[in-house]
Amino acid sequence: MSRKTAFRRVSLLSVLAALGGCNVAEVETAEQTGQLEREAIVSSVTEGDYVIRSVMTNKCVDVASGSTADGAKVQQWDCNGSNAQKFHISPTSDGYWKIINAASGKGLDIIDVSTALNAKVHQWSYVGGANQQFKFVSRGNNQFSIHPRHTDLAVDLYWGSANNGTEYVQYTYTGSANQLFTLDRVDATPPPPSGKGCLGTNDGKTSLRFINRCSFPVTFAGNNITGGDLNSGQEACRTIGSVTDMMLTKRYWGFRKGEDPGFEHHSLAEFGFNEVFYSYNSWDWFNLSHVDAHNLPLKIIPYDLAGGTTCTGQTRSCPMDMLAKCPAEGQLRNAAGQIISCVSRDRDNPNSVVAKYFDAMCSQSYSWSGDDSVMAACNAEDFDIVFCPAN
Numbered sequence: 145m146s147r148k149t150a151f152r153r154v155s156l157l158s159v160l161a162a163l164g165g166c167n168v169a170e171v172e173t174a175e176q177t178g179q180l181e182r183e184a185i186v187s188s189v190t191e192g193d194y195v196i197r198s199v200m201t202n203k204c205v206d207v208a209s210g211s212t213a214d215g216a217k218v219q220q221w222d223c224n225g226s227n228a229q230k231f232h233i234s235p236t237s238d239g240y241w242k243i244i245n246a247a248s249g250k251g252l253d254i255i256d257v258s259t260a261l262n263a264k265v266h267q268w269s270y271v272g273g274a275n276q277q278f279k280f281v282s283r284g285n286n287q288f289s290i291h292p293r294h295t296d297l298a299v300d301l302y303w304g305s306a307n308n309g310t311e312y313v314q315y316t317y318t319g320s321a322n323q324l325f326t327l328d329r330v331d332a333t334p335p336p337p338s339g340k341g342c343l344g345t346n347d348g349k350t351s352l353r354f355i356n357r358c359s360f361p362v363t364f365a366g367n368n369i370t371g372g373d374l375n376s377g378q379e380a381c382r383t384i385g386s387v388t389d390m391m392l393t394k395r396y397w398g399f400r401k402g403e404d405p406g407f408e409h410h411s412l413a414e415f416g417f418n419e420v421f422y423s424y425n426s427w428d429w430f431n432l433s434h435v436d437a438h439n440l441p442l443k444i445i446p447y448d449l450a451g452g453t454t455c456t457g458q459t460r461s462c463p464m465d466m467l468a469k470c471p472a473e474g475q476l477r478n479a480a481g482q483i484i485s486c487v488s489r490d491r492d493n494p495n496s497v498v499a500k501y502f503d504a505m506c507s508q509s510y511s512w513s514g515d516d517s518v519m520a521a522c523n524a525e526d527f528d529i530v531f532c533p534a535n
Contacts, residue, residue, distance in 0.1 A: 200321035224468035240277040342381035358532035366396035391417040405485035432509035443533035446524040455522035462506035474498040
């Protein structure tokens, strides 16, 4: 099929029953979250981790569904911060580079070492072939064309389509926007704190450890703590009372530093500490909530009192970044037009588009006000609240 160059240039009662099902393994997502740094576009390529965006659409190069399989489709998709959209670029020889996906460890590859126009880009185990090595040519304005070593054709967004799922191919270089890319340098997130870090152990106190595993600074807050700022990889602890103090209806949240979406626009970690409920004496009840909104992925990890085992299997995690695909009616944008929260504006309706979206994205959180199937409970001492968890 030929393509016209002219076009291309344009181109809690239910809780007790739920506890029987609370022993849920931590969710492993195909595309682990590590959200994007902004305003990190580079003017030259050096070894490191990058997000690659089409100049034509500002969408990201993406391995479909975060697949780890040889031959998986390489496509464009709304940028979402997942490892399926991150690539480690490192030199081979003579000015060429390999481009290795962070989720799969496999390289961008021209299918079947083809020299044909419109041959597809996919991923394959890296073996050092010339069809797996690429040259980045600066075209000004921090834009690059990308050329496979074996043909020197250009990586090309097929027909310049704006649709998610559009494939990349190789094609004769024409200088059109669908053959130009920007590279966002994304620094690797520092390793998470190990052990219990700043938490005390067997001290008779309940403390919360806030951990930032996002790739950007986060501000944390809550309704009975003094909040603070966390750089990527940092932690902070807050002691909130004794292990027997009853503290009901406590909520904690976070947001990208300097970009608070405002009241009822946060993902929430919700707690009732040391409640007496039927035969459960002085247990802690907790859950993740998207009843109001999603703005950051969250995880709650409970730690048993000394010698206890009641917290086994009670971790709750929603590691997915739900902003990029938020339904239009839920999108809350900042002054620059970026989505900073996905808001449920009909929180009492389980059939609203946003509630259905939240329910489909994470089975371990509340998706609407009457959802009561995801509560966790145990006799805990301390808790981790993790922003942008890996799983």
